[in-house]
Amino acid sequence: MSSRTEQQEQHGQGGQGGQQASSVTVLGLGPMGRALTTAFLEAGLRTTVWNRTPGRDKELVERGAISAPSPEAAVAASELTVVCVVNYDASDAVLRRAEVAKALKGRTVVNLTADAPDRSRSTADWAADHGVRYLDGAIMTPTDSIGTPDAVFLHSGPLELYREHQPVLDALGGTHTHLGEDPGRAASYEIALLDIFWTSMAGYAHALAVAKAEGITAKELAPFAQGIGAILPPIFEDYAAKLDAGDFSGDDNPITSAVSSMHHIVHTSEAHGIDASLMRAAEGMARRTVGRGHGADGFVRIAEILGDRG
Amino acid sequence: MSSRTEQQEQHGQGGQGGQQASSVTVLGLGPMGRALTTAFLEAGLRTTVWNRTPGRDKELVERGAISAPSPEAAVAASELTVVCVVNYDASDAVLRRAEVAKALKGRTVVNLTADAPDRSRSTADWAADHGVRYLDGAIMTPTDSIGTPDAVFLHSGPLELYREHQPVLDALGGTHTHLGEDPGRAASYEIALLDIFWTSMAGYAHALAVAKAEGITAKELAPFAQGIGAILPPIFEDYAAKLDAGDFSGDDNPITSAVSSMHHIVHTSEAHGIDASLMRAAEGMARRTVGRGHGADGFVRIAEILGDRG
Numbered sequence: 001m002s003s004r005t006e007q008q009e010q011h012g013q014g015g016q017g018g019q020q021a022s023s024v025t026v027l028g029l030g031p032m033g034r035a036l037t038t039a040f041l042e043a044g045l046r047t048t049v050w051n052r053t054p055g056r057d058k059e060l061v062e063r064g065a066i067s068a069p070s071p072e073a074a075v076a077a078s079e080l081t082v083v084c085v086v087n088y089d090a091s092d093a094v095l096r097r098a099e100v101a102k103a104l105k106g107r108t109v110v111n112l113t114a115d116a117p118d119r120s121r122s123t124a125d126w127a128a129d130h131g132v133r134y135l136d137g138a139i140m141t142p143t144d145s146i147g148t149p150d151a152v153f154l155h156s157g158p159l160e161l162y163r164e165h166q167p168v169l170d171a172l173g174g175t176h177t178h179l180g181e182d183p184g185r186a187a188s189y190e191i192a193l194l195d196i197f198w199t200s201m202a203g204y205a206h207a208l209a210v211a212k213a214e215g216i217t218a219k220e221l222a223p224f225a226q227g228i229g230a231i232l233p234p235i236f237e238d239y240a241a242k243l244d245a246g247d248f249s250g251d252d253n254p255i256t257s258a259v260s261s262m263h264h265i266v267h268t269s270e271a272h273g274i275d276a277s278l279m280r281a282a283e284g285m286a287r288r289t290v291g292r293g294h295g296a297d298g299f300v301r302i303a304e305i306l307g308d309r310g
Numbered sequence: 311m312s313s314r315t316e317q318q319e320q321h322g323q324g325g326q327g328g329q330q331a332s333s334v335t336v337l338g339l340g341p342m343g344r345a346l347t348t349a350f351l352e353a354g355l356r357t358t359v360w361n362r363t364p365g366r367d368k369e370l371v372e373r374g375a376i377s378a379p380s381p382e383a384a385v386a387a388s389e390l391t392v393v394c395v396v397n398y399d400a401s402d403a404v405l406r407r408a409e410v411a412k413a414l415k416g417r418t419v420v421n422l423t424a425d426a427p428d429r430s431r432s433t434a435d436w437a438a439d440h441g442v443r444y445l446d447g448a449i450m451t452p453t454d455s456i457g458t459p460d461a462v463f464l465h466s467g468p469l470e471l472y473r474e475h476q477p478v479l480d481a482l483g484g485t486h487t488h489l490g491e492d493p494g495r496a497a498s499y500e501i502a503l504l505d506i507f508w509t510s511m512a513g514y515a516h517a518l519a520v521a522k523a524e525g526i527t528a529k530e531l532a533p534f535a536q537g538i539g540a541i542l543p544p545i546f547e548d549y550a551a552k553l554d555a556g557d558f559s560g561d562d563n564p565i566t567s568a569v570s571s572m573h574h575i576v577h578t579s580e581a582h583g584i585d586a587s588l589m590r591a592a593e594g595m596a597r598r599t600v601g602r603g604h605g606a607d608g609f610v611r612i613a614e615i616l617g618d619r620g
Contacts (some may be wrong), residue, residue, distance in 0.1 A: 031562035058334055087570060114571060114576045116535045117524060140537070143562045152537065170520055188524035191578045192531055194571050195517035195589065196510070201568075202592035203509025204546055207502040208553055208610075208619035212496035214427060218550035218613075221502055225550070227450070227462060228506045229543035233536040236514055240528035240535070252341035258511075260397060261424060261504050268426045268501045274616055277591040279505065282501045282512035284587060299511055300518075303528075306584055307519035 012258030022046060024168050027071060027094055028113070029056035031143045036084055036172060037065055037110070039147035050074035052085075052094070060080035072099040075107060084112045084139075088119035095123070101130045108133040108165060112153075117184030117191065117261040124157065124183035133161055136183045138190035147173040156185035183276050200232075202278055206269070213272035239300045248297040248304065255302065256295045259286045320558075332356060334478050335388040337381060337404055338395035338423070339366035341453045346394055346422070346482060347375055349457035353481030360384035362395075362404070382409040385417060390475050394422045394449075398429035405433070406411040411440045418475060427501060429495030434467065434493035443471055446493045448500035457483040489572035510542075512588055516579070523582035549610045558607040558614065565612065566605045569596045 001176045023044050026037045026208045028050035029299045037060050040047040048066045049057045050073075068074035071094050075081045081104065085091050091113045094100060109132055111123060120136040127134035135157035145151040151174025155162050162178045169176055204225065211221045242248070262283040269276035285302050332355050336347045339361035347370050350357040358376040359367045360383075367377045378384035381404050385391045391414065395401050401423045401528045404410060419442055421433060430446040437444035445467035455461040463482025465472050472488045479486055489495045514535065521531045552558070572593040579586035599607070 024345040035562075035576070037321060087574075114574065116581070118578070118581065140534070141541075152534075154534075179565070182525075184524075185526075188521065188526055189531065191575050192517040192521040192524070192526065193534050193538050194619035195520060195575045195579075196513050197537055197542075198568060198572050198575070199513025199516070199588060199592055200506070200510040200538075200542055201545070202514070202595055202612070203506050203541075204549065205595070205609065205613040206509065206616060207505035208550070208613035210505060211498065211502040212613075212617050214502070215492075215496075216495075216498055216502065218553040221499065222547050222550040224462075224464075224499060224503050225457075225506055225546045226543040228503050228510075229539065229546055231451075232507075232510055232514075232542065235511070236535045236539055237532050239514065240518070240532040243528040252345075258508060262508050264397075264424065264426045265501055265505050265508065268428070268498075269505075271428065272617075275595070276590065277594060278509060279589040281591040282509055285512055285515070285585070296565045299515065303518035303522075304514070306516060307522050307582075 006237055022168070023048070023078040023080075024171075025049070025074045026192040027051075027081060027083045028090075029060070029075060030084070030086065032112075032146070033084045034060060035143040035146035039172045040168075041065060042147060045168065045171055048074050048077040048079075052090075057156060070099070071097065072103040075109075076099060076103045077135070078107075080108045080110065082110045082112060085106060086113070088113060088123060090113040092123065092126075095132075098124060100134065104122060106133070107133045108135065108161060110135045110137055110155075110165065110169065112137045112139050114138060114194075115187065116186055117187035120156070120187040121182070121184040133158075135162055135165070136229070138185055138186040140190065140193060141174065145174065149174060151175070153177070154179055154186040154189050155166070156180050156187075157183045196236075199278075202231060206276075206278055209274050210265075210269050210272065213274060214268075227287065239298075239303075242298065242300045243303055248294065248301040250296045250298045255286055255299055256298045258299055259283060259290060259295075262286060315542075332478070333358070333388040333390075334481075335359070335378070335384045335391040337361075337384060337391060337393045337419050338400075339370070340394070340396065342422075342449060342456070343394045344370060345453040345456035346392060348373070349482045350478075351375060352457060355478065355481055355573060356388075358384050358387040362400075380409070381407065382413040385410060385419075386413045388417075390418050390420065390478055392420045392422060396423070397424040398423060398433060402433065402436075405442075406436060411442065415441045416443070418445065420445045420447055420465075420475065420479065422447045422449050424500060424504075425497065426450060427497035430466075430497040431492070431494040443468075444493065445472055445475070446496055448496040449502065450503060451484065455484065459484060461485070464489055464496040464499050465485070466490050467493045506546075509588075516584070516586075516588055520575075520579050520582065523584060524578075548612075549608075552608065552610045553613055558604065558611040560606045560608045563608060564606045565596055565600055565609055568609055569593060569600060569605075572596060 025048040050068045139153040140152040153176045266276045289305045335358040360378045448464040450462040463486045576586045604611045
C-alpha cells in the first residue's frame, strides 16, 4: 500500500488504506469490464482486476493490469472499485461476501452494472449498512465508445462522493452526468432510455423482415430508415414539452391516424406470416387510448394513459 | 376545358380531355389533402377539389381552388388526379364508382392514400381494367412538411407515367423517389418505414410513462432521449449491411444482453403498474431467437428469424 499522492489531496480523497488516487479496481471482465480496464490503463492508472471466471485478464495483464487472486484482494488494492457485471444478482454475489464487504469498508464502489433501479437502491442500502461509500451509474453507449468522446455515463448517489472520484471516472472518456442523490436515478434514466432503444431496434428488426418479404433489401430500405431515425429526435423533444405541459392536442395527427397506420402494418406483416406481436402491442396501447375517449388527441396522450393507474 | 399548353407538350402529356398540364385535381380534403391542395395553389396550378363531406373546401376556394360538385366533375377537370383519403376502402368508394371510372378513362390517378401494398396492387389492377393510368405513392412526412424541402414522397408504377407527371408532383416540394414499376412498392416501403416509426414512438410513449413513475420529467429525459434517437441511424445502416451480407456475429453485443436489458425494463414498468406488453413482445422476439440457438448472435439475427417461416 503506497502513501497518498498530491492528486489524492487535490480531489479531497478521504477513505482508508492510503492507496494512490490514481489507482482503481475493476470487478468483472466481460466485454464492458475489459473496455473500462483498457481505458483506465491507457489513462495511466494503476488498475487491479478480478473476474469470477479466471483467465479473462490475460491480455489486460499484458497491458499492465494487476491480476488479483480474490475479489477481497482486488478491492483492497484501490480506494475506488468499479463494478461491471451481468446484473445485480452477480454484483451482489461478489460485493456482499463477508470478506469483500470487510475489505470495502471506507472505500468507494461505483457500480456500473445494468439492472432495475430498485436493485441500485437496495445495494446502496446494503452499502450504507456496511460502511461502504456507494455510487451507482449506467453506461449508455457500446463497449467501443469507452475511452472516446462518444461514451455516455450516468451517475447517481452522493454528489460530494461523485466529485471526489470524478477525475478517475473521467479516464473512461465521454460525458459524465450526475443525475441526483437517489442511488436509483441513473438506473431509472437507463431503463427509460433503453426502453426507447430496444423497442426501436425491435421495430427495425421487424421492419427489415417485412421489407424483405416485400422484396426490398435492407440496403434499399437503409437510407429511408435513416430518414425515419433522423426525424425522431425533434419529435421526441416536441412531445416531451407537450407531455410536461399537459398539451394533448391532436392537431393534424390524431391517434386514430396512428391506429389506422398500425393496422396496415399488422395486416401486411401477418399476410407474410411474420409475427406482428410487437406492432399489435403498440396498436393495443393506441386503441386503449382511443377507447378512453382520446382518439382525436395527439400520440403523447398514450404516455399519460399508460402511466394512469386510476 | 382549355386547350393544351406548351408545358403539356414539354412533359409529353398524352391522355384525353385537353386540360392544362398545369392543372390538378385533389380528391380528399383531410389535413393532408388540404396541405397538398395548398402546395398546388401556391405553385400556381389550376387546382380542382372535391371532398366526400362538403364544406371542407371553403378556405381553399378562397385561396383559388375550384370546388367541384361531384367526384366525376372533379376528375374531369384535370389530366391528373391526386387522391389522399383515409384508406383504400375510402379511395375505392370514390374511384370505383361507374361515373368516376368513366370520367377517369385515359387520365392519370396518383393515389397517395396510405394503406397496405396489396391494396395498391389491387387498385392498379382495377385501373388497368378501366383504362385509367395509375401511379401509387406514399407521403412519409407530416402535413406541415408539404410544400417545403422536408417533404418526402415515394412513388411506384410505370416510370414513363411518373416522369410525365413529375413536374406537377414537384409542386408538392421535398424529395420524390420512384421506387419501381410494382404499384405496391411505395406502400411496401411505407409499411416498413412506419413500422420503425410507430414502434419507436410507442416505445418513447412507454419510456415517458416509466420515467414519470420514476420521478423523471419528460424534459429531464429529453436530451438523453434525443441522444438515443441520434445513435439509431448509424446502427440502422450497420445492421442493414450485416443482414444483407448474412453477418449475424454478436461480437460484444449478443442477443442475450438485449434480453437481459429488456427484462429489467419489463420488471421496472410492471413494478409501477405500467403495461409492458410492448417490451414483452420485443423480449419475446429476442427470446425466441435465443431459443432457436442464436443467443450469441447479434440483434440483427432477430430480423432473419422473424422472416423465416420454415
